[in-house]
Amino acid sequence: MSNSLLFNNNATTYRISFVDQSLRSYSAASRHVFRSLSFSSNIHHKSLDMDVAAVEENRRRIIVKAKSNFDELDLDISLSPRVNAVKPSRTVAITDQATALVQAGVPVIRLAAGEPDFDTPAVIVEAGINAIREGHTRYTPNAGTLELRQAICHKLKEENGIDYTPDQVVISNGAKQSIAQAIIAVCSPGDEVIIPAPFWVSYPEMARLADATPVILPTSISDNFLLDPKLLESQITERSRLLILCSPSNPTGSVYPKELLEQIAQIVAKHPRLLVISDEIYEHIIYAPATHTSFASLPGMWDRTLTVNGFSKAFAMTGWRLGYIAGPKHFIAACGKIQSQFTSGASSISQKAAVAALGLGYAGGEAVSIMVKAFRERRDYLVKSFGEIDGVKISEPQGAFYLFIDFSFYYGREAEGFGKIEDSESLCRYLLDKGQVALVPGSAFGDDTCIRISYAASLTTLQAAVERIKKALIPLTSAALV
Numbered sequence: 001m002s003n004s005l006l007f008n009n010n011a012t013t014y015r016i017s018f019v020d021q022s023l024r025s026y027s028a029a030s031r032h033v034f035r036s037l038s039f040s041s042n043i044h045h046k047s048l049d050m051d052v053a054a055v056e057e058n059r060r061r062i063i064v065k066a067k068s069n070f071d072e073l074d075l076d077i078s079l080s081p082r083v084n085a086v087k088p089s090r091t092v093a094i095t096d097q098a099t100a101l102v103q104a105g106v107p108v109i110r111l112a113a114g115e116p117d118f119d120t121p122a123v124i125v126e127a128g129i130n131a132i133r134e135g136h137t138r139y140t141p142n143a144g145t146l147e148l149r150q151a152i153c154h155k156l157k158e159e160n161g162i163d164y165t166p167d168q169v170v171i172s173n174g175a176k177q178s179i180a181q182a183i184i185a186v187c188s189p190g191d192e193v194i195i196p197a198p199f200w201v202s203y204p205e206m207a208r209l210a211d212a213t214p215v216i217l218p219t220s221i222s223d224n225f226l227l228d229p230k231l232l233e234s235q236i237t238e239r240s241r242l243l244i245l246c247s248p249s250n251p252t253g254s255v256y257p258k259e260l261l262e263q264i265a266q267i268v269a270k271h272p273r274l275l276v277i278s279d280e281i282y283e284h285i286i287y288a289p290a291t292h293t294s295f296a297s298l299p300g301m302w303d304r305t306l307t308v309n310g311f312s313k314a315f316a317m318t319g320w321r322l323g324y325i326a327g328p329k330h331f332i333a334a335c336g337k338i339q340s341q342f343t344s345g346a347s348s349i350s351q352k353a354a355v356a357a358l359g360l361g362y363a364g365g366e367a368v369s370i371m372v373k374a375f376r377e378r379r380d381y382l383v384k385s386f387g388e389i390d391g392v393k394i395s396e397p398q399g400a401f402y403l404f405i406d407f408s409f410y411y412g413r414e415a416e417g418f419g420k421i422e423d424s425e426s427l428c429r430y431l432l433d434k435g436q437v438a439l440v441p442g443s444a445f446g447d448d449t450c451i452r453i454s455y456a457a458s459l460t461t462l463q464a465a466v467e468r469i470k471k472a473l474i475p476l477t478s479a480a481l482v
């Protein structure tokens with residue numbers, strides 16, 4: 001039986017026919033694929049017929065026949081099982097959706113993005129501009145310039161108490177790349193990657209891309225979303241290869257106290273196969289009295305820890321794309337090998353700018369402390385404001401620029417003209433519809449009870465957002481549970 005859909009591209013309408021009704025659910029994917037097809041093929045016919053057939057399990061062929069005349073394409077449009085297993089980043093999707101609404105004239109307040117609202121400090125910008133003027137515009141060594149790797153080693157020694165030499169550091173196009181390469185470098189198919197939830201959206205997907213299995217360990221808001229060492233101990237198996245720690249945490253803002261990290265280290269030490277990725281990218285965005293401890297600085301942990309950090313968050317350099325990983329040479333060389341085949345060295349200009357960033361002084365000096373002070377004021381305001389809302393539970397974040405709030409009190413309620421609030425996803429849709437505030441559902445981070453609010457926005461914007469959220473929640477508070 002045939003099934004077909006129509007779509008437009010450059011004012012041309014195409015008809016796509018499916019020969020097999022069982023491939024109905026395939027339509028949306030094909031629509032997407034076909035867009036790229038229409039660009040990649042040089043066919044300019046008014047009408048195309050496409051027969052889609054399952055030629056063998058997991059592999060599908062698409063035959064594009066130009067009805068009017070000459071060309072015929074026979075194209076295998078299947079994707080690798082590896083990529084099929086990966087979910088796209090929900091934070092990126094929601095941010096894009098909110099941006100599209102703003103561009104369409106809807107006054108949405110965007111509190112979904114994980115990026116500081118500040119400009120990159122002027123000294124860093126100048127260093128970038130000078131780098132271009134002075135001709136630092138060529139490839140750098142794959143692992144990054146010696147100048148920047150030396151500056152990173154100095155920083156890690158002075159601020160984190162960890163000793164590395166430049167050949168134990170690889171600089172990448174963002175900490176995201178550093179983490180992905182590390183997971184690919186050390187995991188074998190079937191290995192387990194232990195990830196405490198709530199987690200940064202990319203960790204489990206990166207594990208899947210490496211053919212490893214994410215093992216998610218839940219935490220609770222009443223424990224400030226910190227991992228229970230006993231739970232960790234009970235979940236380690238001979239397949240456990242990596243534990244990923246993130247402190248300060250995205251999405252919860254929790255900071256692991258040194259004592260808890262020491263307990264975790266004692267457990268890790270019993271398992272020779274177990275390595276740790278310590279994602280410290282929010283290190284400088286921390287609110288006293290909380291303090292940051294680098295996992296690699298704990299007794300016995302240097303040999304098995306891959307320390308990840310970067311410039312995006314503390315130095316407001318998200319667009320410069322620069323992060324790094326440090327660890328034992330054996331593992332770091334493997335990360336470098338992957339990078340050498342994927343992307344090579346990071347931007348020469350960004351690396352010059354990063355040297356200036358590290359030159360700003362301890363923990364980023366004055367420039368960073370001004371931003372941290374502003375984040376802290378916003379956190380205090382939000383914790384107080386959301387604390388006044390019925391049924392909401394909060395764990396006061398000690399770092400980063402996110403609040404991860406338990407809104408599950410509102411689930412199961414009927415909203416007039418909207419329907420039932422089922423979960424974090426539908427509550428976020430409701431708040432976007434009714435309050436025009438873009439937030440990220442906790443389900444994206446592995447905890448459906450909560451919603452993430454990024455407070456990388458001015459206090460005035462946050463005040464407006466809180467008002468809108470409170471107003472949108474009023475009818476729900478009195479709504480019956482259904």
Ligand SMILES: Cc1ncc(COP(=O)(O)O)c(C=O)c1O
Binds near residue numbers: 114173176321322
């Ligand atoms: C926890 C965490 N790690 C790593 C990254 C990646 O940062 P980048 O690739 O911009 O350096 C992010 C960015 O959102 C993050 O939140």
